[in-house]
Amino acid sequence: MDTIKNYVETLFLEFPNTQEVQRAKQEILTIMEDHYLALIDEGKSEHEAIGQVISEFGSIDELREELEFATREKEPENAIAEAEMYHYLTERKKDTRGLSLGISGCLLAVGVLIGLSISGAEMFGFLLFFIILAISVGIIIYYGMQFSKNGLVLNDRYVPVELNKEAQKLKQGYQKSFQISLVFGIGLCVLSISPIFLFQMFTYAEYGIPVMFFFLAIGVFLIIYGGVNYASFDKFIKEKYFIADEDALGPNAMQAKYGSSAQGKHLLTRIYWPIVTLIFLWFSFSSNEWGRSWLIFVFAGIFYTILEALFVKK
Incomplete structure (x- = not known):
């Protein structure tokens, strides 16, 4: 049987x-x-x-x-079209590339500063440092905002079964690229210390530090770029409704994930942390135990995870 x-x-x-x-x-x-x-x-x-x-x-x-x-x-009328998914993934890739470049640029700026300072050009090093840093931070802010806006048009819309299968195929096809970027990225980060030992053999160990930051910049770029792009496919795989922000689920996504407990989960999200904050302030002012009262948030976070799990639709 x-x-x-x-x-x-x-x-x-x-x-x-x-x-x-x-x-x-x-x-x-x-x-x-x-x-x-x-x-x-x-x-x-x-x-x-x-x-x-x-x-x-x-x-x-x-x-x-x-x-x-x-x-x-029975598919909802607002189901996501295949062309919209491809557009989202293309824009997401551009935004991820920008964020990765910005973060790597910050590391590169530190390497330039140290390298020029060692060479005796401290003022020029500081000038280049702030220029590269300003450009990198600007890139991070711009692409970070674009990154957040990218999925808003798809938020809380139904992901058809065919689209889910297509996303799984795309993710499987990208897996090799993800593995290569992850391996080389982690490898460069681990090996970034090696230039210091290499230059130390010629009694110029300090010159290995800027090279180390150069290796780190490339490694971090590969890890972020490959990892975020690989995770982008999960937006169309793991849930029935597209979730642009995991901390702000739409009504459809909330209902699909929590079922009949959706209203209770929504209420918990709105009142839990304000209540925890009030308890923290009351305890801190009444006992004057500011050095230990922050632990309230630690235990509150653990308890919130337990409560949230109870609401998840089985």
Whole structure:
């Protein structure tokens, strides 16, 4: 009997976990189990009965078409189109490249300052340091704002099953690039200390420090760029509704994630931390234990995680 159950579970792995799918799965399982018991009563062995039940079941193609059609019929009108997903991923890649360059530029600025200071050009080093730093911070601010705005037009909109599958294919195709960028990025960060030892062999160890920051800048760029781009596909894979900001779920995403507990989770989000802050201020002023009262936020964070898990839709 377990073999039949496992067979039916395998057949339905590709379908979304909806009420229609669960109902169809239960009906098929009931029919197959009844047929199996009838064959056993006829004197068939367990293996013969299981083999005959599975062989007589036939193809699931017709059922697949019916279920996929039913799913398409019930998709919300604001479903995300494939072109919108590709546009989002393209813009996200541009913004990620800008953020990565900005962060790497800050590291490079430090390396330039140290390198020129060692060479005796301290003032010129400070000048270049502030110029590169200002440009890098400006890039971070600009692309950071673009990064936040990029997903707003898709926020709380339905992710169709076909789009989910396409995103999974894209993520799988990008996996090799992600692994390469991660390996080389971490490798450069680990090996960034080696120039110091290399220059020390020629009694110029201090000249290895700016080279170290150059290695770090490249390594950090590769790690951030590859990691963020790889995670971008999850926006269309992990949830039924697109979530632009994990800390501010839309009504549809909230309902899909927390089900009937969505209103309770929304209320918890709005009142929990203000109450914790009031408790912190009351305890700190009344006891004058400012050195220890900050622990309230630590325990509150742990307790919030536990409460949030209780609201998640099972």
